[in-house]
Amino acid sequence: MKKPKIFIIPVMSKIHKEKILKPFKKIKKIFGKDMEVLSFEKPLSSIDEFSQLKIEDADATVVFVCSGGTSQLVAKIASNKDWFILAYPENNSLPSALSAKEKMVSAKTWKGKLVYTDMLQPPKKIVDAAYASRMLKLVKNTKIGLFGEKNEKLMEKINFVEEYFQVKSTVYPFEKLNSVWEAISYKEAEERLSDKLRGFVVKVSRKDLVEAFRLYLALKNMVKTEKFDYVTMDCFKYLNLKGITPCLAFSLLNDEGFFGICENEVVHAPLMFMLTNLTNQPCWIANTTTIKLKKNSVILAHCTAATKLSDKKKKVIIKNHFEPGLSVSLDVPLMRKNVTLVHLAFKP
Template sequence: MRTNLVAFASPIHPEEEWRRDLEQCLEKLRDVGLEFHEHLIVGQPHYREVKLSKRVHGTIIVFLTGGTSKSAAKILQDIAKPLIFIASPRHNALPSALEANALLREQAMAKIVMVREGYAEEVRRFLEKAKSLREESKAKILSFGGLAARADLKEASPERLAEMFNVEIEEVPYKDLEEAIIKVGEEEVETMEKRLRASMAIKDTSLTKAIRLYLATKSLLEARGADGFTFNCFNLLSKIGSTPCLTMSLLSDEGYVAVCEGEIQSIAASVLTRKLLKREFFMSNVSSYTGRTLLIAHCTAPASMAERRIDVLPHFESGLPAGLDVELKRGAVTLFNVDKGLKEIVAFKGYMKASFLKKEGFCRTQAEVEVEEPVELLSRLVGGHLLMVYGDVMEELREIAELLNLGFREL
């Protein structure tokens, strides 16, 4: 396994001491099978001379002495991830590693390892696990109606999504979707409608257009070998004459990554949830709060998350077919998302205590989640959407964040 390796030392420390530490470190890392072209930086002036490759499995930084944190932070703004800091057990190397990690908090989150028995094997295992996780997260997502990202608002680009999460976005022209809808046969629609009416209560809405959209989307996913999809819904409603809510619910239950509103941060979080956590999720709006209760809502949720009832109704905002009101199971939940810049995961725990609420003025699937301090939570969230999964997955999210070189914040 090949990595970048950069070692830092301060010129005020005797070279004969830290040089010995460096040579021993390099030998230990080579002994566990790591390959690298090492760079040594002594003092501030030389950091600009270092050219780091992105065609490697990660970057190892060796802190040999104190007084090196700022030099390290300056060259690590745009480097191959994951990132590992190895700190010598003397010469104030560990404080410098900690300081550099704090300076980089918005760009990366390094794993910090101190030189001790077995540390080289720990580094190798971490890099192997990070490589495996990145391969596991690989996904191709079809985008219908365009992505919602705005560079002028400092939202992450598709390129950033590919770099950090190994996720490729393929834009699908509207004409391709339109042609796929036209090809859907009447018999297919009738068969699907019978199946849905057997498990859902259809109220005041037609299913025909929504089913056609589901079948057309599925055919495009299969034809293009995609792992999931996103609809920039409000760009397409008038053209399609239906919302993608039913499509989202059904295809999510079939194992696809289904993401509302063309939002890059939620694509990242959804891929993470489906591919790495291997959990079903409800992508929701943060809609309101009362006391310690947070109201989350959207017009779709996977049918597999239902405790009992599912009502199919007109979509909340447009009145088009069709929105879903899913009676969600009660229980402990984790709510989270990735931030707009794809730099950190922000998460908190709660208890899903009630749903199927039928409140006016909100999306159809509504759930009340009991949390500690809703007012404080709201000011620290990273957007208007949250993914809800059942159970406490904080430790899994924390480990994923470290392996993907993301920050992690538990609220």
């Protein structure tokens, strides 16, 4: 993911003109560690100067209070804006920032956030907000392909992600997926799977493996032709219908930067998208099954983990799905690294 953009609006009083150039330059350098910095060339000292300039589109906008004597100007610039007002220890910056906020609160035009920085590190609140804003822009208008039957519960979830994340969903009957699956021959799938699954330990029948790989090829075709970012299905209904699980397909798609989502869990699609883009690592859906307090550990049950997350010294195992004992799932020996667990409650 590209770094988010931050736009800095520097304001000053004319009597501080010579003193504020150094902190202005420094704050741009500090923010430049984590973000792409946009700014006016020099600090502003009047509303007329501000009105003649254009603010570029950014993921976060910051009014940097370079000096004292600027509270009225800051209040005029930032009224009714969800911008950050940034103060620092020098040149009477903080008193002016506090006064500007007070003016806007009194006028009922305060919608921003006041942040103080020691000028050593970029303020975490601003960096986090910029990344969050960037994520919401990226996830907007992404597309989910769902396979199975429409029902009230599924439509609630679809409406939720569309309302809050502007994620678009299309529901297809299983017949649509089956027609794509049937167009891929058993022989073609068998020829292509050897390279894709090289080095894996296979503990399922050849037929189960090939049929599951055909489903991967079918879903990948749908992703490409329909320009989907995510695919999901009612997994166990499809297992009952075709005798095939989508676990292998979802895992391989997660490896490739798409998103295979278990059990029509549409609500988690935006989370998967944002986490993968933030970390540049695949993510997947798992169930928390066991908490071992004495060992300070948690056990997660998974069947679609991206193989890219595996410990290269160990082997990925392809085995029957642990619940029905049928078809194909994966046992991925994960690398020993920090892990982030995220849950989104649809109806808390």
